[in-house]
Amino acid sequence: MLYSFNNFPILNLFGPKGTGKSQMAMSLSCLFGQQQTPFNIHNGTKPGLAEHVQQFINAFAWIDEYKNNIEYDKIETLKSIYDAIGRNRLNFEKGKKKETTQVNSAVILSGQEMPTADVALFSRMIFLQFHKSEYSQQEKTDYDLLKVMEKEGLSHLTSSLIAHRKYFEENFYSTFTAVFSDMSSELEHSGIEDRILKSFCTILAAFKTIHDKLSIPIDYDDLRAIAIKAITDQNSQITKSNEISMFWETIEALFDENILIDKWHFKVDSCTELNLKSGKIILDPPVNVLKLKFGTIYKAYATHSKRSGQSVLPSTTLKYYLEINPAFLGVERATRFSIKEFSTEEGKVVEKNQITTAYTFNYEKLNINLVRIPSKENTINEITSSTGLPSKPNKQDQLPF
Ligand SMILES: Nc1ncnc2c1ncn2[C@@H]1O[C@H](COP(=O)(O)OP(=O)(O)O)[C@@H](O)[C@H]1O
Ligand SMILES: [Mg+2]
Structure with a gap:
């Protein structure tokens, strides 16, 4: 069976400062001639990124x-590298002709x-820690x-590999089939994402195909064991990230169903400063900040997730992941939340206030929707409630306020 590989995963080197990431990338670059200077994705421009590739x-x-806080467009460019697609641009020299930059190379x-x-x-990467x-x-x-x-360059090593090119072409696909089937059964019940499994199997198969021809002080079984651990690690990171996105999706759904009420369970305000537990921060220019009552929100999330058969992250785990989210700003000491409710005792709508701690996030960075644009119906609702009629949370079909 012939496989066609239309995708090319990105090799990701992750770890704290001083652990040899850059040195490894430099050494690898010497296999292809002169040592490379990296593109700094944090400071570089979007067109610069595509040009570099x-x-x-x-x-x-x-x-x-x-x-993680690089612009969204840069993340999209990285994702499209996996499919060997570049970035669209207008070529001004050629009368603004639309062009797509090329991706003819792997990326580290x-x-x-x-x-x-x-x-x-993340799932388009081979994750190395x-x-x-x-x-x-x-x-x-x-x-x-x-x-x-x-x-002097390391291309003599590369050319010793190239010498076996024909042999590689003839044997790689059958080796890949065997490796893929072996790894699939080894990891059968681990719920591994197919993309990750394939990426690692490609490397394992390439090594298995050629290692007899070379003298390398590591054998296939060593590499296989390393791959199994790496695949399992990366997959569990993905599962966790998915669970975090499920949390935000659940919050959006509960808001749509009016179980979570704007201004009472959470609020989104343009802020110029925040009084956080860690100290006061100034936001200049102002930032749209999402503030949420963690305890109440967690309860609603857990109840909803259990009912719909989704896994529920323990509160401490969820807190940990929210706190390392790049959109997280900190915990605010005293946030005022309020709700207008019909009081049967007083026979009218009264405002209830609560001042409590809140988890705060840069709303724009979260990529979720918890803001409703005021519409005509909204205004009518507002008027109705200010006339003293019960303002029970709306069910579907009706626009809430
Ligand atoms: N494989 C290695 N063997 C020995 N020393 C290493 C190795 N990799 C890195 N180092 C040492 O660690 C230093 C930091 O490595 P570097 O690649 O700059 O780290 P990072 O990019 O992860 O911050 C290097 O200057 C070198 O002295
Ligand atoms: Mg470095």
């Missing part, structure tokens, strides 16, 4: 300093943040030796 053919382009993306801003990006920052004397000597070799 386009510069390389049959090698790899290295992008460094990935952070390194950084200190796990790329989970968009699960669809770096944690080692101390080296033995032998390791240091080996490292220095490698760096000296790199000065």
